[in-house]
Amino acid sequence: MKGYNYINLGTHSGINASGNGNGKMTLGKSIKMYLTIFILTTCIYMALYQYHISREPFAASEVVKHQEKTSSYIASYLWSPISLLMANGSSNINTNSTTTSTTIAPITTTTTTATSGTMGQKVGASSASIRMVSLAATRSTFIPSSSSELRSGLVVGGHRKTATTKKTTTTTSTTRTTTTSAASGLATNKLTTTAITATAKLSAKTSAATPTASHLDKGHKSRTTFVAASEPPPLYIITPTYRRPEQTAELTRLGYTLKHVTNLLWLVIEDANKTNPLVAHTLDRIGVPYEYMVAPMPEKYKQTKRAKPRGVSNRNRGLEYLRRNATEGVLYFADDDNTYDISIFEQMRYTTKVAMWPVGLVTKTGVSSPIIQDGKLVGYYDGWIGGRKYPVDMAGFAVSVKFLKERPNAQMPFKPGYEEDGFLRSLAPLDNTEIELLADDCRDILTWHTQTKKNAPAQALNRTRYKNTNLEHIDRLLVRP
Ligand code: UDP
Numbered sequence: 001m002k003g004y005n006y007i008n009l010g011t012h013s014g015i016n017a018s019g020n021g022n023g024k025m026t027l028g029k030s031i032k033m034y035l036t037i038f039i040l041t042t043c044i045y046m047a048l049y050q051y052h053i054s055r056e057p058f059a060a061s062e063v064v065k066h067q068e069k070t071s072s073y074i075a076s077y078l079w080s081p082i083s084l085l086m087a088n089g090s091s092n093i094n095t096n097s098t099t100t101s102t103t104i105a106p107i108t109t110t111t112t113t114a115t116s117g118t119m120g121q122k123v124g125a126s127s128a129s130i131r132m133v134s135l136a137a138t139r140s141t142f143i144p145s146s147s148s149e150l151r152s153g154l155v156v157g158g159h160r161k162t163a164t165t166k167k168t169t170t171t172t173s174t175t176r177t178t179t180t181s182a183a184s185g186l187a188t189n190k191l192t193t194t195a196i197t198a199t200a201k202l203s204a205k206t207s208a209a210t211p212t213a214s215h216l217d218k219g220h221k222s223r224t225t226f227v228a229a230s231e232p233p234p235l236y237i238i239t240p241t242y243r244r245p246e247q248t249a250e251l252t253r254l255g256y257t258l259k260h261v262t263n264l265l266w267l268v269i270e271d272a273n274k275t276n277p278l279v280a281h282t283l284d285r286i287g288v289p290y291e292y293m294v295a296p297m298p299e300k301y302k303q304t305k306r307a308k309p310r311g312v313s314n315r316n317r318g319l320e321y322l323r324r325n326a327t328e329g330v331l332y333f334a335d336d337d338n339t340y341d342i343s344i345f346e347q348m349r350y351t352t353k354v355a356m357w358p359v360g361l362v363t364k365t366g367v368s369s370p371i372i373q374d375g376k377l378v379g380y381y382d383g384w385i386g387g388r389k390y391p392v393d394m395a396g397f398a399v400s401v402k403f404l405k406e407r408p409n410a411q412m413p414f415k416p417g418y419e420e421d422g423f424l425r426s427l428a429p430l431d432n433t434e435i436e437l438l439a440d441d442c443r444d445i446l447t448w449h450t451q452t453k454k455n456a457p458a459q460a461l462n463r464t465r466y467k468n469t470n471l472e473h474i475d476r477l478l479v480r481p
């Protein structure tokens, strides 16, 4: 009884409301109905399938495809007319906008998750976070960041704040762990970082004037020890610094440059009688392995009206540290206000005796450089020669630690204008032919002797007016000479 069925179906579906007995009409309407039912069933199937897919964890390859917006990615979305709807639905299911952004622009989202402990924790409980973590771990675009993490882990045993902080309470005992092997590097790094977060305590006695305990008080004493790796040769960067309004900014800028360099110990030496918690805090925050020391300029030079030997006591203190603590690698004097292309660090670390290269100047001379002819060092170009044997800039040479240690009396003289020359002379015997020429045989400029404009100190904060506000905290971050 086909006719009956048709009519019946039509009646049920409400399409053939009249129940007309005309055979052709009934057949036509029935076909329409079948088609409608088929389409509806297909849609329901697709909807169910999309929902099923949306519940599946993302495969890494799929995510990469999504990032790259390949044709298959686009095609997969064109395939189903309701997939857009379902995509929105899936973000609703996860009650978290991060899933949506995983599909659209996962790079930012996942990087943040992987590099920020706070963020990782925040989303740690949601289903979206599970996806994000697996993304971060497998995504190919994440490799640069994780490899730098590894490089750092190899040598510093935990200065990078990259790990999520789930195991905060259980890992405090690893705070002072020092990483010595490649295999344990990353893991220890993460644990130690966790411990640092958990156990940061007051490192310096805070004065009575401080508003409350703040991030400034978190100690650099919880840092781990730098253990130099043999390969690539360690770099020791000696940076003189002194208190002034620009100090924090200078150290921050230099610090983040150095953060790109592996197997490096930053010797920050302040021209002061005691260390400054603000400097320690700044160095901690940057996360480059460092030693922070003081070496005040002798009083007689401080008092003089004439040019002062700036940063000399600091640099000599750095040399003393190396004589005691270093066995190999290379030292370099990096003033806190100069500018450095990181490729020079990779070149200088293989110095066997003394290496030299051009330094960009902000004077009318434009550059200070060894003069090279036929591949040989034949002289020096500088705005001022002044009878110097080595008329070079402080930013233009590096010295092997072994070479230095073979010359126990080598140091920098308190002689303004002759600091570099005096130090290099004290490294004798050193033949001109032994000087290694870097930066494309001195045809390139990779360091600059820049100078920051000196500024007047900020005026004192009106403590009564701004009592119990954030300005009380900010005030502690200002350097007032
Ligand atoms: N410096 C110092 N004490 C001072 C003046 C300068 O320790 O009283 C440091 C300063 O931070 C820098 C280096 O010594 O790293 C060279 O000083 P500056 O940049 O003032 O010298 P310039 O580059 O102008 O010759």
Ligand code: MN
Binding pocket: 335, 337, 338, 450, 451
């Ligand atoms: Mn300078």
